[in-house]
Amino acid sequence: MLRILWELRSPATSFRDLQSRCGGMSSSVLAERLTDLRDMGVVHDLPEEGGYGLTDQGHQLLEIMLPLDDWANRWDRRQRKDNK
Structure with a gap:
């Protein structure tokens, strides 16, 4: 479900x-x-747009997920740097 929410961040x-x-x-x-x-x-x-989107509550939940995405990106950069 988290992946679906993440992918719905675009309209x-x-x-x-x-x-x-x-x-x-x-x-x-x-x-x-x-x-x-x-x-x-x-x-x-x-x-009307032929798809799915986040409600206001969905957008609030996505905002909560953004720090986790920031952390994951920092972790990934460290892993790549350490594995060079």
Whole structure:
């Protein structure tokens, strides 16, 4: 679910695009996760744009995730530097 939320940080993502961004997650698993995320109120359908997007609560959750992304990027840079 975290990966789906992360990939929805860009506006209006179609099911197929989201599936591709999530490493080819099976369509049944993706559909189930999207249903769960809609039920939680963090994702909503955007029929006009032909995809899915984050609700206000989803954007708040994404903001909470950003420091974790910063940490992961710093860790990755250190790993690459140490492995040279």
